[in-house]
Amino acid sequence: MNKCDALIIGGSAGSLDVLLKVLPLIKPDLNFPITIVIHRKNGADSLLPELLSGRTKLLVKEIDEKEVLRPGTVYIAPSDYHTLIEQDHTFSLDYSEKINYSRPAIDATFQTAAEVYKEKLVCLLLSGSNSDGVNGLKSVKAWGGTAVIQDPQSAQVSYMPAQAAAQVKIDYILPIEDMADFINLLS
Amino acid sequence: MSIELPVITDEQVEVLLSDLLEYYGYDFTGYSRASLKRRILRLYSLDKIPGFAEFRYKIKSEHGYFKRFVEQITVNVTEMFRDPLFFKTLRNEVLPKLGTYPFIRIWVAGCSTGEEAYSISILLKELNLLHKSLIYATDLNPVVLEKAAQSMFAMSQMKQYSENYISSGGTNDFSSYYTANYSLAKFNEELKSKIIFSTHNLVSDHSFNEFQLILCRNVLIYFDRDLQHKVLALFDDSLEGLGYLALGTKETLDFSQISKSYKRLPGEKIWRKTN
Ligand SMILES: C[S@@+](CC[C@H](N)C(=O)[O-])C[C@H]1O[C@@H](n2cnc3c(N)ncnc32)[C@H](O)[C@@H]1O
Numbered sequence: 001m002n003k004c005d006a007l008i009i010g011g012s013a014g015s016l017d018v019l020l021k022v023l024p025l026i027k028p029d030l031n032f033p034i035t036i037v038i039h040r041k042n043g044a045d046s047l048l049p050e051l052l053s054g055r056t057k058l059l060v061k062e063i064d065e066k067e068v069l070r071p072g073t074v075y076i077a078p079s080d081y082h083t084l085i086e087q088d089h090t091f092s093l094d095y096s097e098k099i100n101y102s103r104p105a106i107d108a109t110f111q112t113a114a115e116v117y118k119e120k121l122v123c124l125l126l127s128g129s130n131s132d133g134v135n136g137l138k139s140v141k142a143w144g145g146t147a148v149i150q151d152p153q154s155a156q157v158s159y160m161p162a163q164a165a166a167q168v169k170i171d172y173i174l175p176i177e178d179m180a181d182f183i184n185l186l187s
Numbered sequence: 188m189s190i191e192l193p194v195i196t197d198e199q200v201e202v203l204l205s206d207l208l209e210y211y212g213y214d215f216t217g218y219s220r221a222s223l224k225r226r227i228l229r230l231y232s233l234d235k236i237p238g239f240a241e242f243r244y245k246i247k248s249e250h251g252y253f254k255r256f257v258e259q260i261t262v263n264v265t266e267m268f269r270d271p272l273f274f275k276t277l278r279n280e281v282l283p284k285l286g287t288y289p290f291i292r293i294w295v296a297g298c299s300t301g302e303e304a305y306s307i308s309i310l311l312k313e314l315n316l317l318h319k320s321l322i323y324a325t326d327l328n329p330v331v332l333e334k335a336a337q338s339m340f341a342m343s344q345m346k347q348y349s350e351n352y353i354s355s356g357g358t359n360d361f362s363s364y365y366t367a368n369y370s371l372a373k374f375n376e377e378l379k380s381k382i383i384f385s386t387h388n389l390v391s392d393h394s395f396n397e398f399q400l401i402l403c404r405n406v407l408i409y410f411d412r413d414l415q416h417k418v419l420a421l422f423d424d425s426l427e428g429l430g431y432l433a434l435g436t437k438e439t440l441d442f443s444q445i446s447k448s449y450k451r452l453p454g455e456k457i458w459r460k461t462n
Contacts, residue, residue: 065408065437078437081408084221087197092219093437095405096226096262112221 002146004032004186005120006069006085008113010106010136012039012128014156018176019126020055023074025180028057031187033069035085035113037077037106039128049076065093082108085116100132110136114143121145122186124179128160137168148172148182195231199239200224203246210247213257213327214390217414226260233259258330262409265299267306267340268351269404270436275356276455278310281431285399291320294398294425296389297406298324301335301382302348307402308378309364313357317381323396325387332384338374340365345372389418394425401426404435404456412442419443428462 011018015038026034038048052074053060060074069075069089077083081093082104099105110123110133123140125133127150137147147170152158154175164170174182200223207213215223236242245252268274285291291311295304304324311317326332340348349361365372387395389406401422407415422432423445432440432449434456440446449458 064439066412081437084219084225086219086221092221093408094222094225094262095264095408095435096222097264108225112225 002119004122004146006033006035006113006117007122007124007183007186008035008037008109009124009126010037010110010128010133011126011150012102012106012130012132012157012160014127014129015150017156018150018179019052021176022179022183023052023058024055025184026056026058027184027187029072029187030058030184031071033071033073033075034058034183035063035069035075035077035083035109037083037104037109039102039104039106039132040079052076063091063093065091067091077104077109079104084108084112086112087116089116100130102130102132106133107136111139114139114145117145119144119146122148124148124150124174125161125164126150127155127157129157131160131163133160134164134167137164137170141169146171148174150179151175195224195228195239195242197224200227203227203243206243206247207253207257211253212391213388215260217390217411217417218409219411222262222409223260226262230256230259254330258328261328263299263328263331265302265405266344266351267302267348268355268357269303271351271354271356273355273433273436273455273457274306274310274351275354276452276457277307277433278314278356280452281400281433281457282310282314282316285431286314286316288399289319291316291400292396292398293320293322293400294396294402295322295324296387296401296403296422298326298332298335298384299328300331300340301338301384302340303402303404304335304382304384305338305374305378306352308382309352309357311381312378313359317377320381322382323398324382324384327386327388327390329386332386336379336384338376338379339368339371340374342367342370342372389421390414394421396425397427398425399427399430400433401430402433404433404438407434407438416443419445423448423460426460428460430460431457432460433457 049062058074063075084092140147149161149164151173152162204215246256298304311320352361365374451458
């Protein structure tokens with residue numbers, strides 16, 4: 001597999017539990033950034049970064065617009081904006097229409113990242129009840145990146161990864177127990 | 188399993204942007220590219236354009252299509268009382284301060300279809316300040332301004348807006364501000380009476396007045412840092428001493444030259460100009 005320059009994890013219903021299990025096992029000297037796009041309700045913001053930063057030595061922060069992606073950092077997409085990735089490896093935020101009833105939409109981040117990181121991008125789609133992320137994984141594959149999904153059988157809500165498996169040529173299908181090792185080995 | 192690469196390349200996006208500048212004087216070169224490119228691709232497939240050359244020609248030669256292009260590549264999504272806590276601060280802190288002035292001038296820059304301007308109008312009315320206020324609501328896109336001037340919004344949104352209004356501290360019956368007309372809610376004339384809708388391009392137009400409050404929310408996120416700095420300087424030029432500048436939830440003054448002469452209201456995306 002190619003060297004990984006960026007990992008993006010997308011998830012919806014049932015994905016938080018996975019993150020809480022996997023994140024503590026990620027090694028602290030990771031040499032690429034992790035960006036996490038999770039569907040959630042508006043308002044009650046900043047809870048997610050706080051919750052996750054308690055579980056890891058990596059720096060966890062909510063994304064600021066125009067922020068540069070740096071290795072060893074876990075970035076959380078803010079609620080109610082789409083997170084896009086620019087050619088100069090910065091984030092930009094976008095308040096356009098919801099996609100798949102979602103803002104943030106996993107598709108928007110996967111798709112823009114796909115064009116930027118190409119074969120050095122790894123995208124992981126977790127548990128969820130809609131098909132956001134599936135088109136994104138198609139773009140990832142089209143640009144030569146690596147598409148990974150949570151094993152639908154291990155997902156609290158299998159619809160999202162199952163849809164991805166049905167529509168996209170997935171590179172790796174991982175049960176929760178294997179995710180941390182997989183991510184650590186990308187480094 | 189169809190795998191398709193986008194039909195428009197980054198280089199072609201640059202070609203379109205320089206055409207817009209050359210033929211129409213609209214400068215989008217300082218905009219963040221990821222969003223622009225997504226919008227352009229969306230329009231391209233929506234309108235089933237057969238090829239890039241046709242697309243380019245259509246934009247250059249058909250004025251009507253150029254207008255559509257500008258309308259579609261900018262993001263016009265907005266709401267009434269979006270971010271209710273922001274409006275609560277306006278209601279409880281900012282506007283009462285401005286209420287001590289004999290006359291209040293407010294600029295809503297990038298007002299889109301007007302929902303934000305009408306929300307402020309409602310606040311001013313409830314604070315008994317509307318009679319001595321003037322709201323300049325501007326946008327680069329004439330199409331959204333025409334819509335804004337009609338003061339009609341989809342009935343289907345009213346439940347959400349009413350909830351926003353209540354969480355922002357509103358205590359009236361929100362439905363008293365409009366009359367339902369089939370699928371549309373027509374807002375009371377009085378609310379519009381103090382709003383002036385007008386085109387203004389933040390990239391190329393100058394300061395046109397002095398204000399005590401400028402709102403520019405969810406517009407700067409589409410600009411690169413240089414353009415952000417330029418536009419913030421324009422706001423600084425247009426704001427009186429002790430005036431307020433309000434940005435969107437994810438926008439900031441922090442990296443700008445002008446931040447030295449501003450003090451942030453704790454916990455808010457509102458800055459007050461020092462004297
Ligand atoms: C996402 S909307 C924000 C609406 C509203 N302020 C809000 O926060 O809900 C962005 C608006 O900025 C406008 N805009 C984009 N570039 C502009 C420019 N250079 N000058 C003036 N308005 C601009 C767009 O036309 C659009 O209506």
